[in-house]
Amino acid sequence: MADFKPNEMMTIAAARALKNDDVCFVGIGQPSAACNLARLTHAPNITLIYESGTLATKPNILPLSIGDGELCETAITTVSVPEMFRYWLQGGRIKVGFLGGAQIDKYANLNTTVVGPYDKPKVRLPGGGGAPEIATSCGEIFIIMAQGKRSFVDKLDFVTSIGHVSGGDSRAKLGVKTKGPTKLITDLALFEPDPNTKEMTVVSIHSGVTREQIQENSGWPVKFAVKVAETPPPTQRELDVLRELHARTNRAHAEAA
């Protein structure tokens, strides 16, 4: 078995969740790495859309920002940002939206706004960006976040974008017709919402990780599914493609300086 880092497992597990005919709204960082890894391995025709307006882009290196020239040059076309949010996101043309955040709760609501009170924050975070409407307009949401007690919290300081709200049918009761978070991929495990309570529940534990580790890195009593699988470890090919993608990216960014 190849040697791998938890972070690599997280990216690879997220990539595996994507299908060849998916249309994805891609965020910068982990989501971008996962989506492009999928495209470079099992999902060559996956459609990647970045909120800067680039449609069906096929970057050779990972962008640092959401609107790097590489994304535009390899896209089928680039639309304005108002069009992106009106025709493409709100128009219901995105199947999978990727989100992350500084804090998540057990219903996969996310906070990317503040730690502490809004008016007197302890840490001011960047803010919602596209997330509030990505969370409700995409067909379903995948969340990628490394686990830890400061990020997996019992109560969010601020709800930037909703997941399953307070569980059960509370999301649907707000008039939202999309599925919301269907997968939460961490560095330790894969969570999916319980069909009834909608609480994010561990369905697969990454190779070499224990239940105790998952609990220690969560701020609430974690639920485990009746049948919990073991996430297959990264294949050599997955690791090679991911590492080469990162190496290529680093070389390109260094050259451009």
Next chain:
Amino acid sequence: MADFKPNEMMTIAAARALKNDDVCFVGIGQPSAACNLARLTHAPNITLIYESGTLATKPNILPLSIGDGELCETAITTVSVPEMFRYWLQGGRIKVGFLGGAQIDKYANLNTTVVGPYDKPKVRLPGGGGAPEIATSCGEIFIIMAQGKRSFVDKLDFVTSIGHVSGGDSRAKLGVKTKGPTKLITDLALFEPDPNTKEMTVVSIHSGVTREQIQENSGWPVKFAVKVAETPPPTQRELDVLRELHARTNRAHAEAA
């Protein structure tokens, strides 16, 4: 003095009303001829916009339709029709809008919808097209129409687009901030709104035309300004440019067939 037709006088008088720095929303037919005549004579930098989305177009021949290829090829760019109506017309970026109609009343309200009752029309006309919002969104409106008892009527069968409504401040009372019809150019005379009543009033009579002719071809008792000018007859150059434009247009349309 050159020999000319009333129709030519009408087009030329309309062209003269346009200035080099005007931005015009151009309709097909007489307005298009007048605007391009202005461009080819005293107003070479006039900006012509057709509702098909063509911005700052400089057609060499007159288009038959609002979206002929000639308009697009000579434009600085062509935008979509939703953008045209949202950013350009409603956005307040058009100074002069040209309108015509099947019927006009003394306050320059226009009917291009039906003759007779709406539900059981005697003659079904094409309808409003862009007119309802051109009439209220452009800085001011020029109307070109040949006079006659069937078109210059006491009461419209249908108000497709408003002019000065029922006169006085009735237009402003509807919340409309633009000027409305400031010129009505006919084959016989030039009308402008009375500053108080807003009734369209003859301010200039075309060369060779009598007050009686104007009255005979109007369905209401026509008001004449205190000082009525005589419209200078077409110059030879105006006639030459207009006739050559029409001839070039006819040759091009015949060739394309």
Next chain:
Amino acid sequence: MARISPLAEAIKSAVRDGDTVALEGFTHLIPHAAGHEIIRQGRKGLTLIRMTPDLIYDQLIGMGCVSKLVFSWGGNPGVGSLHRLRDAIENGWPHKLELEEHSHAAMANAYEAGAAGLPCAIFRGYIGGDLPKVNSKIKRVTCPFTGEELAAIPAHRPDVAVIHAQRADKAGNVMIEGVLGVQKEAVLASKRSVVTVEEIVDELPERSLNAVVLPYWTVGHVVEVPGGAFPSYAQGYYPRNNNFYKEWDAISRERDSFLSWMKENVLAKGPEVFARYGRKHRVAAE
């Protein structure tokens, strides 16, 4: 998801009796060949939407395919009346035609809202005129910040959009250039779509970074019909045949001359007759 199909199959699969259909095109790229196929297949009870219904709508109405028209300007541009449309409204021939009449601004906003997944559009319009008296779909919404009353209309959400474009690639990505009209919005607002194109190419040619492209997963049937916009035009391929528009006035004026023209030129023919108009007129980038 784009599927490359023959025209008859595309229309059969996408357009059903009673559907709401938008065959769009603002002078440019009007889908005449697709409209003829709808007539040949004898569709009935259609609600047709279009900003500028012209010859192809005159033909669909005259052939009895249409029960309702949603529109803002119905004429033969630069020529005059649409005689079949008038005959339907004024005399109920071949049968009664229900009208839902708007302004261009309203129609453009309704398509835009449909593409944007909204239930309605708001705009500054319909002030003072009579159209709101005859169209119950025109309402008012008050701006919660300024108190201004704005016009509100329902979004267009057709069952089917039918458009013509210059080209598609083999995956079904469709590229449009020139006078764009509301075609992109019409396709994005519709449940299904049929896109006829001048040519299907291996890959879309070199293009602007911001070219107007409908990606393959947003379109339905893609059909190669060279010349399929005639007598409208395809920028870069062939010009508008203004003479045919003038000739249509005489052809369509009487019911008999109309019917015999339709029989000879539409019912007895197939989409292949359009190919002779589809010659390349000039290169696209010129």
Next chain:
Amino acid sequence: MARISPLAEAIKSAVRDGDTVALEGFTHLIPHAAGHEIIRQGRKGLTLIRMTPDLIYDQLIGMGCVSKLVFSWGGNPGVGSLHRLRDAIENGWPHKLELEEHSHAAMANAYEAGAAGLPCAIFRGYIGGDLPKVNSKIKRVTCPFTGEELAAIPAHRPDVAVIHAQRADKAGNVMIEGVLGVQKEAVLASKRSVVTVEEIVDELPERSLNAVVLPYWTVGHVVEVPGGAFPSYAQGYYPRNNNFYKEWDAISRERDSFLSWMKENVLAKGPEVFARYGRKHRVAAE
């Protein structure tokens, strides 16, 4: 009406103390040189609008030009925090900063509505989250046809828009390619505008029939500032300098290092320093 001006004159004439200013750019074409000129001229009490305030806003805030920020995502993309923005919010340094916080969808719609001359925008958004609790500008409007509650926000109508573009012609027609962001909307929504460009050419080059062009009568000052987007990029001219974005993290972390960098690189310099970044990187059509 476009006027070709030097940068200092353009900013002096267009941007006044207390103005609402949108220096827009979505990663691409961020008007850094123009922002530096605003700092050099010592503008105070500005309300800055931008979807993605990044380095240039960090600089304007840290230099005390800004009293209010209207935004949806304030960070150093792919790197981390904006330390000057955080210092202003968390510690009130150099003074208190009022926030009006939105989502991207809201901001994009607010610019779009501003460009369209509307008082407000409606969209499907802000469902369930906490932003409406801290932003009183977020209201609801009910669709008169379906009863659906939609989010409503006031249109952006800045006093001034400041953008950077690839090129303008001598008349002042401005052409933009690549990642477009909301720049066209920002200019159309604003009372005044300053457009810096990589180059002013005799005539706009051969372009797509649907190229993104702001015609001369819709823009204010046009200023040639080669390299004026650095460390952002200008598609067709030079790439994004990702390393500078990373370096900014260290420069801006402490007040002292920030102030000395600003003194040396902004206050003591002029727009001509950007020219060395403005080399042609590749041709536009590639």
